[in-house]
Amino acid sequence: MNYTTDSKTWLAVKVGDVIPNKAWVSTGPKGRVQLSRGVESVSFQPNTLASITTSGFFQKTTEVRQQTGTLDLEIEKRSRPHTTVQTPYLAAVVKGTAFRVSVTKTTASVSVTRGLVQVSSFASGQRSSLGPGQRAAVDGVKGMTVAGAVSKPSISAVEPSVASVRAVGATALNGQPQSTAAGKNSTTSGSTNSNRADSAGHSKSGSSDDGAGNGNGNGNGNGNGNGNGNGNGNGNGNGNGNGNGNGNGNGNGNGNGNGNGNGNGNGNGNGNGNGNGNGNGNGNGNGND
Structure with a gap:
């Protein structure tokens, strides 16, 4: 498991590490890591590449950008939506819930364990609200399909939009790493907001500044x-x-x-x-x- 803040230099993730805000985390074929912040957590399954960015002061919001692999998220319940998962094919917006997001080269899916998740398909312009036991899948060509253990969620039409996360093999967007392969480990300096990592690691905010002359x-x-x-x-x-x-x-x-x-x-x-x-x-x- 490794992370990068510049899409070039990769550093190994160790138990107890503080993962910088906006860093991309990559797990290998057997790698798993859980990032924790208070009662919230994001668990990276094998072969997953994603970043977590938290912004705001009084009203903090979190954006997870996931290119590939599987994430299990436990998000604190609040009165308004505060966490978004962006993938190449869909976006999931939540107020607080437990859910899973999986991304492949051509599809993305969301399944909900607890709470309510709003899922939007970029290319096809479709939206659905998923409850416990419900699932939505988006194919870049075919659009959105939904299913439910007890009842099937409905789909509504919305304006098509463009993804902010590239699909595997596509041109990189907004500083996204070119590949999931980690390079040689080396140290970097700069100023960052940071997140705490356990064997597993997502947040505790902090900052560091390094200067050299x-x-x-x-x-x-x-x-x-x-x-x-x-x-x-x-x-x-x-x-x-x-x-x-x-x-x-x-x-x-x-x-x-x-x-x-x-x-x-x-x-x-x-x-x-x-x-x-x-x-x-x-x-x-x-x-x-």
């Missing part, structure tokens, strides 16, 4: 000496660091008697953003009678 310093020194018993030396050093570092040094030397003069100049520059720049300049002047 590099500094480079260069110093140059020049010395000039004049005879007739007097020597003058001047040295100038300048250091510049990326991450804003500047250093200046000035040195003056005077020689008396026997025409010898020595001048030394040292310049130091410091760069910020964890970058240091040092510049040193040395100037020596010699005079001869």
Whole structure:
């Protein structure tokens, strides 16, 4: 099991991990992971690729984007719809319920265990409200079909729309990973809202910020000496660091008697953003009678 925040770098999911908000999680042929947030949970079955995004402050909403595989969702009941599951073929909107969403290369389906789920088909422009024991399936070509253990839900006509999640093999949309295969593990830095992962992991919000700076310093020194018993030396050093570092040094030397003069100049520059720049300049002047 792995996750990515940039669709390129994949990191292994471990028990207790905090999964960043908007990250895509991928399970392999034998992989399973449950993401938990309070009383809510999303369980990833094998060969599943999906992301979870939570937004808002006083009225939080959650969007699950599922490209393939199977998710089992336990969603807290609230007075208004607050969780949506987006797939390449249908969208499921819930106020609070327990249900399963499965996606293949050409179809998607929703089955409800508890509560009420509103399911809409993008291409065919159909909608149905599913209760416990009811199921809806959407084929990209044939449209929506429904079934029920006791009663069959009805289907109504709505305006056709376009999916925000690509089907397997289609062109990527909105930063969606190109494949479910995880790459080499490596660390990344940035600022994210995060979700808590158990053996299983979905939310506890938090944030992290990482910054890095590099500094480079260069110093140059020049010395000039004049005879007739007097020597003058001047040295100038300048250091510049990326991450804003500047250093200046000035040195003056005077020689008396026997025409010898020595001048030394040292310049130091410091760069910020964890970058240091040092510049040193040395100037020596010699005079001869």
